[in-house]
Amino acid sequence: xxxxxxxxxxxxxxxxxxxxxxxxxxxxxxxxxxxxxxxxxxxxxxxxxxxxxxxxxxxxxxxxxxxxxxxxxxxxxxxxxxxxxxxxxxxxxxxxxxxxxxxxxxxxxxxxxxxxxxxxxxxxxxxxxxxxxxxxxxxxxxxxxxxxxxxxxxxxxxxxxxxxxxxxxxxxxxxxxxxxxxxxxxxxxxxxxxxxxxxxxxxxxxxxxxxxxxxxxxxxxxxxxxxxxxxxxxxxxxxxxxxxxxxxxxxxxxxxxxxxxxxxxxxxxxxxxxxxxxxxxxxxxxxxxxxxxxxxxxxxxxxxxxxxxxxxxxxxxxxxxxxxxxxxxxxxxxxxxxxxxxxxxxxxxxxxxxxxxxxxxxxxxxxxxxxxxxxxxxxxxxxxxxxxxxxxxxxxxxxxxxxxxxxxxxxxxxxxxxxxxxxxxxxxxxxxxxxxxxx
Numbered sequence: 001x002x003x004x005x006x007x008x009x010x011x012x013x014x015x016x017x018x019x020x021x022x023x024x025x026x027x028x029x030x031x032x033x034x035x036x037x038x039x040x041x042x043x044x045x046x047x048x049x050x051x052x053x054x055x056x057x058x059x060x061x062x063x064x065x066x067x068x069x070x071x072x073x074x075x076x077x078x079x080x081x082x083x084x085x086x087x088x089x090x091x092x093x094x095x096x097x098x099x100x101x102x103x104x105x106x107x108x109x110x111x112x113x114x115x116x117x118x119x120x121x122x123x124x125x126x127x128x129x130x131x132x133x134x135x136x137x138x139x140x141x142x143x144x145x146x147x148x149x150x151x152x153x154x155x156x157x158x159x160x161x162x163x164x165x166x167x168x169x170x171x172x173x174x175x176x177x178x179x180x181x182x183x184x185x186x187x188x189x190x191x192x193x194x195x196x197x198x199x200x201x202x203x204x205x206x207x208x209x210x211x212x213x214x215x216x217x218x219x220x221x222x223x224x225x226x227x228x229x230x231x232x233x234x235x236x237x238x239x240x241x242x243x244x245x246x247x248x249x250x251x252x253x254x255x256x257x258x259x260x261x262x263x264x265x266x267x268x269x270x271x272x273x274x275x276x277x278x279x280x281x282x283x284x285x286x287x288x289x290x291x292x293x294x295x296x297x298x299x300x301x302x303x304x305x306x307x308x309x310x311x312x313x314x315x316x317x318x319x320x321x322x323x324x325x326x327x328x329x330x331x332x333x334x335x336x337x338x339x340x341x342x343x344x345x346x347x348x349x350x351x352x353x354x355x356x357x358x359x360x361x362x363x364x365x366x367x368x369x370x371x372x373x374x375x376x377x378x379x380x381x382x383x384x385x386x387x388x389x390x391x392x393x394x395x396x397x398x399x400x401x402x403x404x405x406x407x408x409x410x411x412x413x414x415x416x417x418x419x420x421x422x423x424x425x426x427x428x429x430x431x432x433x434x435x436x437x438x439x
Contacts, residue, residue: 007136011195013149015129018085018188020157021181022092023122028162028241031373033096033174034111036245036385039104042377048112049370052119056360059120061214063127064356068349069207075198076352077128077135084128085189088121089182096178123359125189130355132196134336143336148278151328155271162241163264166256208350216346217357222338225418227361230335232411233294233327235365236301236404239372240320243399250392251308251400258310262317269321270328277329290334291415293326298408300324305401337420372403 034040063080070076095114102110137143161181168177217223241263248259280289300323303316339354376382376398381389389395 005197007197008195009137009142009146009149011192012132012136013146013153015153015189015192015196016150017153017157018185018192019122019125019129020154021161021185021188022088022118022178024158024161024241025165025178025181026092026095026118026122027238029165029169029174029245030095030111030115031242032245034107037174038098038107039384040108040111041384042373042382044108046370046373046377048115049366049373051112052116053364053366053370055116055120056123056366060123060127060356060360061353062356063124064131064350064353064359065208065210065213067128067131067352067356068213071207075196077132077198078193078196080124080128081189081193084121084124085186085193088118088125089186091118091121092185093175093178093182094118096174123356126359127352127356129189129192130332130359131351132198133332133355134339134351135198135349136196143333144278144281147332148274148329151274151325152271154328155267155274155325159264159267159271163260163267166245166260170256206348208348208353213348213350213353216342216350217353220338220342222341222418223354223357225414226334226338227358227364229294229411229414229418230331230358231361231364232368232407232414233297233331234362235368236297236407236411237324237327238365239369239399239404239407242369243396243404246392246396247400250388250396251394252310252313253393254310258313261310262313265314265317266321266324269318270325273322273325274329276322277326281330281333286330286333286337287418287420289326290330291412293323293330294408294412294415297323297327298405298412301401301405301408305397305405334418341420368403368407372399375403 031045035042035045067076067080070079072079091114095111095118098107098110133143133146137146165177168180172180244263245256245259248254248256248262252258277289277293297320300316300319303319304313307313307316335354335358338358339351342354343349376395380391380395380398381387382392382395383389
């Protein structure tokens, strides 16, 4: 008899706030902190992103596979979250607190090391947190409710860690800000973790085997199509978040308060848009709404290319926020369908492997963002804050608009090739068969 307690959607969803607080500041302000503030060149920053993508190619599958095979009295995912959360906070804090004795190439080496450590621990956390989603919530209705809540928490975290961070860092500095965000993240992740109750029957299932898991994953065309779609989308938004400080300073000629205002508008409109897109998903089938959301996000970049003042940029940011809300509302639901289909077909619960593999495909965006920073140096001569070149305004516009728009167009094209049956099987809401039961 299953005596596992039901997990509160709120208790699970709030975890997204904890996982998002440090990594959003990390991804958004790493370039501004090191390139503009500490003399690291765009070519060096590009190299860091490029090298980390290779590290991520190894760590994501390993974390997911180990999580799927873990069997403890506390569950499969929770031990990894309890161990990983404090380590993530420590490395995140260290990233924004450069030792005083470092200078020149020493700062670059330190950045490379701490970027890799912080990034890989984020992969560990998200592989296990993401794997809990299809396990804890089996029906489409439960998933829609839980996902809407966690996206709202993610956006709230982004308001704090992205939009408000320039104000906080102006007052406290990056070092102390990272300490506050890191401690907040650990507290919330642990609160979420101890409130998530993994299904008891899952511990009785056959453990996934490495070779068969890799075979099934690598030969699943839906995984590859979704992964590439997610990678292009993630590249576009990761670059936008990193490029806003450049866009505000060099294209709009404004101060850090405008940076906060623009990011705040994007995120507030995204928060408002989540409920609208969730309503569309409930009224119509998921896949057409997902594709429509991606198209809306792609089109929202176009006005940003032509604006030259604060008010027009603010209006264009509203459109960007609404398009972004559609993508975050639907993306995880599509990923969960792929996990369900694997469970029905193979009789194994391998959400950890799939979540981490999807996370890796998401982080393939590092190749694209790395290429974008490399291109901006070649095309516009923008090397660093000390040497911005003759056309820094065009360089910032390229990072903020041109490259992300191209990535989103590729994202839209890829999404057209991913298809599911019109009515998803109700088997996705049942316990998976073991291999013995199928024989």
